[in-house]
Amino acid sequence: MRTREDLEAVVEAAGWAPSVHNSQPWSFTIAGDEISLRADVDRRLRAADPEGRELLVSCGAALFNVRTAIRALGFEPLVGMLPDPDRPALLATVRIGPAEAVDEHTEVIRSEIPRRRTHRAGFAGRRVPERMLDALVGEAEREGARLTPVGAEGAIRVLAALTTAAQEVQAQDREYSLEMIRWGRPPGSKYRDGVPADAYPQQARRTHPHFAQRDYARGQGWGNPDDQPMAADTGVVALLTTRSDTRADWLKAGQALQAVLLHAAAAGVAAAFHTQALEHPQLRDFIRAQLCSGEFPQMVMRLGYPTTRTRGVRRPLADVLDEGGNPG
Structure with missing residues (x-):
């Protein structure tokens, strides 16, 4: 089991996922060695995304960040997807599993989480191989x-x-x-x-x-x-x-x-x-x-290949970490 600070760092990493309009439609809770991911339906796009498809795609990206950040800590992430039909806002639970070696590939991908940016223009003429x-x-x-x-x-x-x-x-x-x-x-x-x-x-x-x-x-x-x-x-x-x-x-x-x-x-x-x-x-x-x-x-x-780099903005940890444990 890792420290509370380690798990909070995992949640911070999750928040760097892309989301439609950068709406960041998620919230998290930490209980022991388990992180829960919930949909923040107040941030759903009611005109563009009435079924919540884009919201869940966004939350899925955040879930990948959770998994990657846990692996970078040296542990296997144990994921339960849509664990409770009676709580549709509860999208996943991720427990800290057995220790595992951290390879260079995981470290590289983890380091890209806060650096990745969505591009909103044309690209340089260089072709992706x-x-x-x-x-x-x-x-x-x-x-x-x-x-x-x-x-x-x-x-x-x-x-x-x-x-x-x-x-x-x-x-x-x-x-x-x-x-x-x-x-x-x-x-x-x-x-x-x-x-x-x-x-x-x-x-x-x-x-x-x-x-x-x-x-x-x-x-x-x-x-x-x-x-x-x-x-x-x-x-x-x-x-x-x-x-x-x-x-x-x-x-x-x-x-x-x-x-x-x-x-x-x-x-x-x-x-x-x-x-x-x-x-x-x-x-x-x-x-x-x-x-x-x-x-x-x-x-x-x-x-x-972008020719420019833009800044990213994300909500602070206190805004996305639900200490109250909303059941979803």
């Missing part, structure tokens, strides 16, 4: 999901067009717009969640084909004026899918996503996320049928 893509495919497979780099130019154009179309529809929808207002932070904001104004370029260059980015500035002229990418390569477009579409699959997808992101980050590769089309059931069904061989798309992303 095929051997790297193969390795990332393997990481996703080990977590029970499939990562498919999209090679066909026609399929990439379709995904780009669907992303742009979905964003145009969302821009005209009041409920979607209110969610963007909630999570798009103005310059100088003291909030430790949401997307800060310096986390994206003020005038991002268009990629070809162009994948629309979320408009967190909402016409206010926000963005980092010093974060102007010199290149605007699309990068490698990839789909993360699962065979079925249950809550357990969403958690698996999140763990697979974070495994891919951390291994990519260790090689200097970042990811830009495009979930707009997946937030429309009809478009998600179309992508599933036409581009995913019937598997369920959980994430559309672009992978590449």
Whole structure:
């Protein structure tokens, strides 16, 4: 059993997981040598994510961080997924298992947890090597999901067009717009969640084909004026899918996503996320049928070498560690 400080460090690591709009929709409790992960449903996107799929994908990424941080302490993480049907907000429990040797691979991945950043612009023209893509495919497979780099130019154009179309529809929808207002932070904001104004370029260059980015500035002229990418390569477009579409699959997808992101980050590769089309059931069904061989798309992303680096903001430990032990 490790000290309370060790387990709190594990929870802090969990909080560096990516989440839609950086909403950080999770909370944790520590009881003895066990950490519980719960969904914070007050942070669910009610317009974009009414079923909570993206929320659970986000929490799955946090769960992967928990597992990795425990392994880096020299112990096996013993995970119970969705352990209690009567407490749907309780997504997982992770106990400290037997001691195990810490290998260099685990140490490298653990070190990337607080350094990884979501990218919100084009990439440098340098191509991600095929051997790297193969390795990332393997990481996703080990977590029970499939990562498919999209090679066909026609399929990439379709995904780009669907992303742009979905964003145009969302821009005209009041409920979607209110969610963007909630999570798009103005310059100088003291909030430790949401997307800060310096986390994206003020005038991002268009990629070809162009994948629309979320408009967190909402016409206010926000963005980092010093974060102007010199290149605007699309990068490698990839789909993360699962065979079925249950809550357990969403958690698996999140763990697979974070495994891919951390291994990519260790090689200097970042990811830009495009979930707009997946937030429309009809478009998600179309992508599933036409581009995913019937598997369920959980994430559309672009992978590449970023030309800039943005800062990350996360809620402090006291905000995500529930000392009261809410039963969920």
